[in-house]
Amino acid sequence: MRYSSRILFPVLASVLVACTEQSLPVFDIPIPISVPSGTPAYGPRLVTSPDGEVILSWMERGTDNVALRFSVYEQGSWGPAVTATIDEHMFVNWADLPAVTPLGSGSLLAHWLSYTADMPYAYQILTAHSADEGATWSAPRSPHVDGTPTEHGFVSMYPVSGATGLVWLDGRQTPDKGMTLRSATLSADGAVSDKAVIDDWVCDCCQTDVAITEAGPIAAYRDRTADEVRDIYVARNLNGEWQPGSAIANDGWVISGCPVNGPAIDAAGKFVALAWFTAAGQKPKVQTAFSTNAGKSFSEAIEISSPNTTGHVGVTLLDRHTYVVSWMEPGKNGDYAIKLRAVTTDGQTGREHIVGRTSVARNVPQLIRVGDKLVLAWTDTFDNVQKVASVQVAILGFYD
16 A cells, blocks of 8 residues: 655665575665655554555544554555544554554454543554455454553554454553553454463563564563563464563663563564664663574574664564664754664674654654565654654665
């Protein structure tokens, strides 16, 4: 889904990377792509389906409601903007992003957040299905029915045998017992099954992510201990059961509040790439690790960013030897650079590339691969008006 307007600009990069030897790719100059969003527009989210369909979604605030809209990327451009839902209670947040997810054969699943009480973080997850490419939608349904006026969000989705798996942060036990990481399976008719608690105490508001390996889904998230260590964990779903989560690098980042800075994960077969932000020891950095056994174990962490990074990472595989990590970094003029860097599984790192810039510090840039291209999307101001946000997208090609 892709559209034209100055609000969203994707970045694509073409990729012709050899799979037989570990080589670092060279990237083309990023090309802005026009997106058909209005203003103000917030929180772009890029999602791909197993068959390669790409959708960009975002939020547009009206006078007394908020719309979740989307566009399909086809033949190098965004199609017309389509409205998935309009909700007068929609929770608009820079870090906790809704999405429209393509399920194949014209079927779509939208999810967003909606207030349930007049409290700052009392909101639920709502979902709706469309079987006709977004022309009509089912009535909203929630994958959780606890009914508590607490936070439910930071959703990641993945395909599960004709249905959709969801992983999310669930605050039904807060403030007494802390935030939990939960999952469920949602069928096209809205039936919820396979409810599970993946981790019973996690960081309150860091993004989650899920990838599919040959062994099954693998979830990445920021954990929390009684000593306020908030490091990145992964949990694998084997034969339909979530296994206990384990730390990737044991950074030992002790922080008393949530950094709102979650991990990113991508997988293909037995190969898994993971990226994350930490500021352990008061030293901010972006790190990455790689697995060749479907996430059973990971390599030693590799530091890939400069010391003043703010994180907000993305990751995508190029082939079984090479992947790309993106992150944000403050500039000299009060802006922020959106950067990316190639990494090989034997620890080589390519040079840093600046894909775009933004004046908006609170951002979760999106990174995906589309065939031989990379697409990145982020939020920026519109016509240099600080209070009017827009979505930017850039595309760049890559080759070895």
